[in-house]
Amino acid sequence: MTNPTDPQVAHWHGFTQMSDHDSLVIEKGDGCWLTTTDGRRLFDGVSSLWCNVHGHRNPKLDAAIREQLDRVAHVTTLGMSCETTERLARRLAEITPGDLSHVFFSSDGSSAVEAALKMAFQYWQQREDPRPEKTNYLALGSAYHGDTTGAVSLGGIEYFHKLFAPILFSPVRGPVPCSYRLPPGVTSDPLQHYADEIESLLHQHHGQLAAVVMEPLVQGAAGMITHPRGLLGKVRKLCDRYDVLLICDEVATGFGRTGKMFACDHESVTPDILCIGKGLTGGYLPMAATVARPHVFDAFLAPVSESRQFFHGHTFGGNPLAAAAALASIELLEESALLDRVSERGQRLRDRLSDALANHPNVGDIRGRGMMIGIELVADRSNQEPFSSALQVGRLVCRRTVKNGVWIRPLGDVIILMPPLIATEKELDMFADVVIESVDAELATLSKQQSVSLLTRE
């Protein structure tokens, strides 16, 4: 039992075993670096949970928020709005793919997904030619869309989601479109295999499906599962053929992470509904949004007496301080050559990791797109056998990187690298070197311990 008066446990952290919790308290940040209260400097290798696109204390973002603070910090968006938020909505309509043009604000990624689910449902109930039986969703295997109950229902990561099964709805579950672990019997063209599987599910269930929900290109929380190129485009076509909406969750992939403003841009896909969050404000303030195309929005228009408005709304949705940060962040992304550099620097980082680790017997895969990279550690590279979860290999590696000045947080045994997009080549080289050294050293220690324990057993 923890001591309730221990100041270390007053703050209950998410996804953290509080009985074995390393306290790391940050006092300040600048650029890609964080400084702890005891004076240690750490490279922020996961952009403070995949958010801080421009790093910390960017002068332009800081100034935008200060300036907004001198005008107004918060007004509701139920029945009124703020000029800054209005400008942001118009800006998002311009930069999101295709004719996505109606922006519904919330405060975090999970809420953006909840809004998308309800929006899709309500759309089918009340469009001109209603289809009230379309009440379910198709979600991919190992999906992660957040931690609220609807988002968890879509989730397909057993470790996170299974416990809550009794309180969840049941989507139609699609494949895990992984390019590393292929389904039995599939040796070539996984793209066609996964597309066929999704098509067969749509063929069977389309009459009940409101939407397909997917993270485009890379499933981050599943361990940077990277889809075969072309899958997103195929799913878009299938959704059109089977008259099912496509919801793309770009909470993790949006705002430059994959090398373009949105992952959907890589395959010129326009989803019917887009969810964004995390990097929207440059990672400065909590803000998310659900962006809809006109045909979705139009289904909600009617005389007031018909009660067709979207029955959803968040207290802090569209908060002006967050909107000011978002406008400044988008400007920074567009005016600098940052986006062009992301693919190139991400590739350079992956190459450096591959040169050092690709033949390591315990490195199964190094994957990702742009600055979204995962290194999967396995017990046996030849057959992709995972380590026993009791060994906590990913955690040990990350503990070691922290000792060496790099803050990262694993997903199981996948080491996640999501640095701020502004990281310089020098910083990225240092980042790679620390990760490589930590993987090498921890796996060497583990292998030594395992041979000792085998010898003692013999």
Ligand SMILES: Cc1ncc(COP(=O)(O)O)c(C=O)c1O
């Ligand atoms: C793809 C995706 N969707 C939704 C979420 C949930 O976002 P939030 O933690 O802001 O609720 C996340 C968070 O990691 C995510 O990666």
